[in-house]
Amino acid sequence: MKLKNILSGVACTLVLSSCNWDYHEYSNYGKDYVQETYDNVIGMVTNIYAMLDYDFGQTYSGGMLASACDEAEYAYPSNDICDFTNGSWSPSNPMSSIWTSSYKGIQACNQYLAEFQGLTFDELKLNDDYRAQMFRYHNSFKEARFLRAYFYFNLARAYGDVPYFTEMVSTDQVNSLTRTPVQEVFDAIIEECDQLYEELPADYTQLGLDGISPAESGRVTRYAALALKARAALYAASPLFNTDNNQELWKRAAEANKAVIDTCTKYGFKLGKYTELWGADNWTNKEMIFVRRYFVNGGDNVLEGYNFPMGVPGGKSGNCPTQNLVDAYEMKATGKLWNEEGSGYDPANPYEGRDPRFAMTIVKNGDTKWPSKNSDPIETFYGGLNAEPLSGATPTGYYLKKYLDSAIDLSANSTTKKARHSWITYRLGEFYLNYAEAVFKYTGSADNPSEFNMTAREAVNVVRDRADVKMPLLAAGLTPDAFWAKYQNERMVELAFEGHRFYDLRRWKDGDKLKSITEMKLTKNADGTITYERNVVNRTWNEKMYLFPIPQSERLKNPNLDQNAGW
Template identity: 80%
Template sequence: MKIKKIVSGIACMVTLAACNLDYHEYANYGKDYIDESYENVIGMITNVYSILDYDFGQTYKGGMLASACDEAEYAYTNNDICDFVNGSWSPANPMSNIWSSSYKAIQICNQYLAEFQGLTFDELKLNDDYRAQMFRYTNSFKEARFLRAYFYFNLVRAYGDVPYFTEMVTTDQVNSLTRTPAQEIFNAIIAECDKLSTELPADYTKLGLDGIAPAENGRVTCYAALALKARAALYAASLLFNPGNNKDLWRRAAEANKEVIETCTANGFKLSKYSELWGPNNWSNNEMIFVRRYNGNISTLEEYNFPMGVPGGNSGNCPTQNMVDAYEMKATGKMWNETGSGYDASNPYAGRDPRFDMTIVKNGDTKWPSKNANPIETFYGGLNAEPLSGATPTGYYLKKYLDSAIDLSANSTTKTSRHSWITYRLGEFYLNYAEAIFQYTGSADNAGEFGMTACEAVNIIRNRTDVKMPEFPTGLSADAFWNKYQNERMVELAFEGHRFYDLRRWKDGDKLKSIIEMKLTKNEDGTITYKRNVVNRVWDDKMYLFPIPQSERMKNPNLSQNAGW
């Protein structure tokens, strides 16, 4: 059997596995049984890259995790994503492929590391690029270690304690594994990434004779290893995983995230314009540490999320009023409902944080998408509003990540473009550091031994060239800073897959009990009336962690269930 056949078989066997952890008999095939051609061997790790997660709606038929928290509401209540918030989530309906896809990737990495090292590929020795190809091969084992750590992070983030193994396992072994404590796995991830940060290349195209084609430059780097280490340290220190508030964990998180900032900025990374964080070429933006580059041009994100009433649009993930309320007033830096903010109830979107208009489509916006000749109308009876079937229930549409140049009309010649999911970008790590140093020192103005305060780190983010929001002042109380920090993180990282997990690691489940919609009515004199509408959702504290899939526990009686499920 060839590796190509094995690798392609992995995908089709995910839902057919006969035992838990997606264990497959092919894991027992030795390398003597497999045709060890260069492309087949390298193809195993390329396959793992294809399993990297992204949140363009591919898992939930258009639904993003934003619609499973307070960032958005999906326009169609029968969408799979709605089961997170309507009480249908359960061990029998686990609502995620994180378990199966992560263990699938981990199994491939374990097999690759165990069985495919030390090959020389003699048939390539006379090729001009033999040295580069051998570098690619030897480096792939470091990539496999990173990818294994990455998928273990995804598992722990969702489930907490999970089975942890770094060797190939037999069927009997895999069906008797118990769950390893989350902190032990976080420690292993951090230790592995610490090693990889000195072993992985910084740039695959600047290696001289070892250099590989630019098309390969989407592979993980030493900076990606530092980023995973830092994010894992932040999660390990957070309340969900650190109920005793061990300050040493917060110190470790501050140190790891500061290392990302210092190393990356010393090597050409910098904060970009906020408006340039997405688009066909965002993968090459100097803020990007690692992105999941989608193979080829697509338009599914636009098909799901362009406004109803626009050719090809289906509304999709509609930002909530909760999300809109998070955008402060530009002139004062105050929330809309604070005294002296400058908010005008008759013109509620004027003078907001510039990131609002870069992220959200509102009533009256023009040229969205760029070929749309009509202003967006989200008032009742408007071109893009109720009672039109599938129109936004919240009064808003999503802009961030969407390509306005795409035209989904029948005769269009620009129906697709390249999309890349942001896995790690520099901006996240200023925020991570701010959180960690604040929790470590207990003050927004105390830098401890790290040389930068929490306020200073946040203000660097707010000082982007196309944002320029007022700085957080010094002297904030701990509660005041924490509230402002959480809000800043919601705004800066909106729709990037963070909020769903942030609220869980902070144990802020109360914020998931309801969302607010904005209902707009156009009056006879042309003015608009705005009315808030609260929509209740189902929340239970057991939802801080995902349920272990019941199908897995039936195969392995040693798998305990998360509390409450």
């Protein structure tokens, strides 16, 4: 895991401003320099925060994980993300920096916990905010423990069994480690989160300390610890990792996710409007438990540049929603899918009357003011302004809207070219769905709460009853198969493009759904009507792809790292 590089990079820190959560790099110095000042020490933890993952296309040259599953198709088949779907990934092309980046973060946490405790910063004692500064310092070690657990979750989710250690290790030691069983890794994460829930603050602004500002919202809280525990418990119970369907793991997952719901709602978290989940200020949303504050020089336009429609100034297309995702949006009046009897679907007007989250997430033919400065309606029919045969135009008939800032104008003379984006790491809506899944799998019913005071169906209905969604509530009496289909569909819709679907299909062992996607090809007729034709595109999938391959470069250094099956 390239330990020498990890150790040398740990001291390259980022300083946290007391008034915001922007990141500022400074030079690479060693341990002695870091210990010289308070800012240098705290900067190490800020640097580790900067290692948190987000899926705005930064890893795969614009590609999001949505384009590696059935949510989207990348407009350019030569893009890196397409190696997930064309069979080109392998141990020598492992398609991820998760292994290296996670262990870099873990080793940084281990070093910080081992080498930087016990400092007093005497030069600050006469400062008015000394108590606040020392609180930040002491709290930073709890934050480091959370971040370490977070990185381990990412590793376990992707690779299954992984080497687990909580002390600094030498190059020789790291190159002799063996893989720890994944359930033990999940157990360790859950145990750490239980402790951190008791130790981390709930609200940094309510500590009575001068100098603690709202910017501290960028730091992890006890609620984030609950959330990490709950997600880890859900994955531990899922078929990919819970191979003998141990029902106690489902019970633990139900309890953990219910704890997130109960605790967060008690202290003011709530579901609001779906459209307010993104935007420059989404980190202030009452639903957010923890977000990855992605601020670079006041903002950027990378996400928009990659995903604004081809044919719009500065737009390069990119992650184009599939017809599979469009089909998941039910009819608002009936709560039925387009192909269910009595749904009210009109094939001549296929987008009318759909779940409101469709229009909030996806750009379709005929949409206006997307982005805001675009005076022309979007045309995705063949030969249209934003359509094939233009190179890079959407192959699916749709463009992405969710997470993008419509106000950004990428034309040459524009002055509104930047926006701030924050990646949703944990939000309350996820945990209603997580709980619904876990309690359903534990009880075998959508309506039987067993020892719980909320049924699986009721939990899903909380999500469907959002202020700007208001979909028909799921009725009582659904069969287990019918509820499970409704649940999976609801999760695909609610969490679209938030990085869940890629892993959900794997932990459920539903890989067959990754064997193909469906595009919608539009043709404009002479009378102005549109003809819609479905086009199925095959993709490469086999069982080994449930887990990532361990990079061959790591196995060459450490022969104790057995490769995942099939790779």
